[in-house]
Amino acid sequence: MEVLAKCPLFKGIDNEGISQLLNEIPYQIKKYEKGHMIAQSGEECRSLMIMLKGSVKGEMMDYSGKAIKIEDIEPPKPLAIAFLFGENNSCPVNIVANNSVEILHLPKKSVIELMQMSSHVLKNIMNIISSKTQFLSDKIRFLSFQTIRGKIAHYLLQLTGPVNGEMILTKSQEELANMFGVTRPSLGRALRDLHNENIIEAKGKSVKIINRELLVKQLKK
Amino acid sequence: MEVLAKCPLFKGIDNEGISQLLNEIPYQIKKYEKGHMIAQSGEECRSLMIMLKGSVKGEMMDYSGKAIKIEDIEPPKPLAIAFLFGENNSCPVNIVANNSVEILHLPKKSVIELMQMSSHVLKNIMNIISSKTQFLSDKIRFLSFQTIRGKIAHYLLQLTGPVNGEMILTKSQEELANMFGVTRPSLGRALRDLHNENIIEAKGKSVKIINRELLVKQLKK
DNA sequence: TTGACGCTGTAACATATGTTACAAAATCAG
DNA sequence: CTGATTTTGTAACATATGTTACAGCGTCAA
Structure with a gap:
């Protein structure tokens, strides 16, 4: 369970403290196979x-059943925490296992008890x-303003920071296109x-920024 | 200060309880004129x-300085509550007074103290x-999937519920277009x-749904 | 090696939306 | 009522993106 010590939920609490907290409340550990809708x-x-x-x-x-990927989540991150509470506490996304998952x-x-037990x-x-809210706000900015060129620029600039070197994209064009909410050929074009x-x-998959200045200008369109 | 009793922040607490809480912590009331950026x-x-x-x-x-309106906020709602905390607690939007505001x-x-004082x-x-997070999630769905026709359909259907009568839009085409993130002529068309x-x-400004079934189909595109 | 498969490159065409401009209609202040 | 101002209707044109289709290319397993 050492992974829990790294979970942002328990930041600032030592292993012993976490064990004590978990002893007091019920919880379950479940396993899912790749592709399972959690x-x-x-x-x-x-x-x-x-x-x-x-x-x-x-x-x-x-509405037509097409899915676009919003984000990947990996340990030790919590899931769905922002949807537990609220007037309408229904999950706004499908959560699907990318591989074998625990x-x-x-x-x-239990969560409410935890909050009361530990400041x-x-x-x-x-x-x-x-932070989640801010992530979504950024996503909105990303989706509402930009052309494909703008999205590429945003993505590349964010990826490289201030350095100009060559980089290898870890995602396929198909995946990127999904992230951007555009089609693959359009992205390729x-x-x-x-x-x-x-x-x-x-x-x-190799991309290199040649003219950073012009790339930044793409953001404005 | 009776308006505070209606504020969701103090839901379930009576006037006296609110007064007691506010006595214990510092706060300020500020006034702003129309157009002021808060x-x-x-x-x-x-x-x-x-x-x-x-x-x-x-x-x-x-990036080019064009603004799109995200939402209007009126009493007794709280503002910016979701951006107080978090790793990067910077405000993602401009907040502008629509009229004279207190x-x-x-x-x-003080907020943290309040949370500790009152469950x-x-x-x-x-x-x-x-709820804010869910609002943003909906906004993302709205922005990422739909054509202008789809946005209109979504908007009208949401506005009318299951009834088919005529309705009078309270917003100008210009305002609607901004909400949708499209241009006014495109919306008009x-x-x-x-x-x-x-x-x-x-x-x-008068709109009437003639064929609800076909309108719903617009959502799928 | 070879064939299957998935990814990338690309082209022709269809469509949606933006841009700009102007006229008609509605609203409002005096 | 009247003129000014805002809102709406509309058109011609430019542009961005989607759609569909197919060819090339690498990779991986048999």
């Missing part, structure tokens, strides 16, 4: 889940939910255009 | 704000932040198209 969009959230092993993805459905389930009631947990949960305009050098 | 995107959030009078809007800037400011420290406040804050296809009957 929570379904619209379902009520009844427990806080903490990733122990493996990785899951959160994805949203549009998850700790804490019933909502550390209280502050940590506040931090986690707030945009990459090619940027390449032809000598703003980046893209070949396969 | 908080600026990127600024650190230092205090929780509760609307007492008037209304404000939250808007986001894109706002109660509670410093972050009601604790639960209320959890609920508020969670989409409305006209839907009208010509006998799905809705739109004339000025």
